[in-house]
Amino acid sequence: MAQKDSQDTSKRLTREEVAKNNTEDSLWCIVDHKVYDLTDFVDAHPGGNVVLQQVAGQDATQAFYNLHRHEVLQKYSDLCIGTLEGEKSEVIEPHPGDLSQVPYGEPLWLTPAFKSPYYKESHRNLRKAVREFVDKDVYPEAQQKEADGTYISQELTDKMAANNLLAMRLGPGKHLYGKKLIGDVKGEEFDYFHDLIVAQELARANARGFQDGNMAGMMISLTAVRQWLNNDALKEKVTQECLSGKKFMCLAITEAFAGSDVAGLRTTAEKTADGKHYIINGTKKWITNGMFADYFVTGCRTPKGFSVILVPKSDNIETKRIKTSYSTAAATTYIQFDNVKVPTDHLLGKEDNGFIVIMSNFNHERWAMACSVIRWMRTVTEECMKWANQRIVFGKPLNQQPVIRAKLAKMISLTEACQAQLEIITYQMCNMSYEQQSKLLGGPIGLLKSYATRCAHDVADDATNIFGGRGLTQGGMGKVVEQFHRTYKFDAILGGTEEILADLGVRQAMKLMPKAML
Numbered sequence: 001m002a003q004k005d006s007q008d009t010s011k012r013l014t015r016e017e018v019a020k021n022n023t024e025d026s027l028w029c030i031v032d033h034k035v036y037d038l039t040d041f042v043d044a045h046p047g048g049n050v051v052l053q054q055v056a057g058q059d060a061t062q063a064f065y066n067l068h069r070h071e072v073l074q075k076y077s078d079l080c081i082g083t084l085e086g087e088k089s090e091v092i093e094p095h096p097g098d099l100s101q102v103p104y105g106e107p108l109w110l111t112p113a114f115k116s117p118y119y120k121e122s123h124r125n126l127r128k129a130v131r132e133f134v135d136k137d138v139y140p141e142a143q144q145k146e147a148d149g150t151y152i153s154q155e156l157t158d159k160m161a162a163n164n165l166l167a168m169r170l171g172p173g174k175h176l177y178g179k180k181l182i183g184d185v186k187g188e189e190f191d192y193f194h195d196l197i198v199a200q201e202l203a204r205a206n207a208r209g210f211q212d213g214n215m216a217g218m219m220i221s222l223t224a225v226r227q228w229l230n231n232d233a234l235k236e237k238v239t240q241e242c243l244s245g246k247k248f249m250c251l252a253i254t255e256a257f258a259g260s261d262v263a264g265l266r267t268t269a270e271k272t273a274d275g276k277h278y279i280i281n282g283t284k285k286w287i288t289n290g291m292f293a294d295y296f297v298t299g300c301r302t303p304k305g306f307s308v309i310l311v312p313k314s315d316n317i318e319t320k321r322i323k324t325s326y327s328t329a330a331a332t333t334y335i336q337f338d339n340v341k342v343p344t345d346h347l348l349g350k351e352d353n354g355f356i357v358i359m360s361n362f363n364h365e366r367w368a369m370a371c372s373v374i375r376w377m378r379t380v381t382e383e384c385m386k387w388a389n390q391r392i393v394f395g396k397p398l399n400q401q402p403v404i405r406a407k408l409a410k411m412i413s414l415t416e417a418c419q420a421q422l423e424i425i426t427y428q429m430c431n432m433s434y435e436q437q438s439k440l441l442g443g444p445i446g447l448l449k450s451y452a453t454r455c456a457h458d459v460a461d462d463a464t465n466i467f468g469g470r471g472l473t474q475g476g477m478g479k480v481v482e483q484f485h486r487t488y489k490f491d492a493i494l495g496g497t498e499e500i501l502a503d504l505g506v507r508q509a510m511k512l513m514p515k516a517m518l
């Protein structure tokens with residue numbers, strides 16, 4: 001019997017040689033024209049020894065791809081002992097930074113021969129650089145943290161900071177000026193299409209809890225601090241601390257008492273007799289990144305309304321972890337403020353006028369959530385395209401069933417429609433001042449997010465049915481679909497529910513109605 005020639009994939013073997021290695025003492029099989037020696041692996045195989053013994057000495061390509069993701073072969077590449085004489089591997093080996101070759105696996109602007117008026121050379125360069133970074137540095141940690149529920153490492157945070165990825169998450173602005181970003185992009189030229197690219201590429205780490213754990217809290221709160229904090233020195237200090245990855249920030253608005261109903265919040269901020277401090281009391285719930293935050297951008301009731309205050313961490317702030325349907329890597333938190341003393345110059349905007357602070361800040365948050373959920377819809381559609389192509393049932397590929405093709409048609413159409421709407425709104429953001437965006441885009445962005453998550457609902461539903469039991473299983477073929485089906489609701493609820501946002505879109509439109517009668 002032949003001996004295992006460790007990792008020598010260049011070795012040429014014949015099908016006749018493979019056929020002879022069909023016993024427990026030497027068990028070989030063929031997958032995609034390559035030969036695997038499974039002799040020592042049989043007992044460790046998660047699918048058991050019997051199935052391997054049944055294909056000993058044979059070509060098991062079809063059986064393998066019916067049951068395993070290609071990444072299994074990459075993980076166990078040391079079992080490969082050679083390639084078949086005169087044959088070569090057909091399955092495309094993905095490398096860090098590669099574009100998908102699956103139709104609709106990429107937005108149309110990244111599809112060869114398709115054109116777009118929105119993306120310039122610098123967008124393409126940034127896309128390439130961020131994808132490489134995500135594939136090499138973010139994806140492995142994201143997968144690990146999603147599974148074990150621990151928080152982002154300081155090492156990855158430092159790398160994100162060094163590459164200005166933390167700064168880019170705030171969107172375009174002065175905080176990027178003078179900086180040379182990855183992909184050779186100048187900070188001054190960074191616009192909302194660059195921003196869209198960063199959001200969609202980061203979502204490709206396919207770890208929904210970790211995705212929020214990776215500074216979503218800072219992304220939605222430091223923007224408000226930069227726009228509204230009156231104390232400039234403090235503003236620059238906290239910006240510097242957070243964008244360098246040394247300190248962490250979160251947005252603390254929602255409470256057990258009120259979510260989207262900001263007017264119903266019960267956390268209070270009362271001024272001390274000398275007028276120099278606020279004393280804050282109350283609770284906050286479902287606060288992303290609260291567990292590791294050093295700053296809490298907090299919504300409070302003040303005598304005549306609602307105010308937003310930057311609250312540094314102190315002993316009077318207590319945090320407790322909340323378990324939700326995605327990973328605790330997101331650091332979702334219940335917070336109690338018990339007589340927390342904060343200087344009054346930590347106020348954002350004007351006292352009692354916090355509503356405008358929160359509402360204008362919501363636009364970027366909601367738009368960024370739309371970017372990532374639409375990318376998830378695409379990834380899930382791509383998974384279904386691959387599965388329908390490789391899965392053999394009733395003696396033929398799944399894609400030969402019209403009912404499956406009808407589902408794919410719907411998933412593709414919904415994804416493309418959402419991406420197109422996203423790009424049109426992004427173009428408006430690039431061409432409007434912050435004030436115009438606050439005034440005119442709240443409605444359209446609300447409708448975009450609410451429509452995108454309604455579509456995500458349909459995509460998750462159809463994808464799960466296409467994958468069957470695997471769409472309900474964590475790990476293995478359907479793992480991305482299972483995760484999306486379990487977590488897409490975060491995008492439908494966080495940052496404003498589907499219903500509230502759809503209604504906002506219509507209410508804003510009604511305000512702009514002329515006196516036109518039928």
Ligand code: HEM
Binds near residue numbers: 055064
């Ligand atoms: C290079 C060869 C192989 C390796 C490295 C391998 C590895 C694995 C791994 C890691 C799993 C766990 C599930 C996953 O991560 O997808 C698994 C499951 C399984 N494998 Fe394999 N396998 C190989 C070949 C085969 C072949 C040829 C067959 C069938 C003829 C087979 C049948 C199964 C079955 C039935 C399961 C359980 C799948 C499920 O729960 O859906 N494996 N294998």
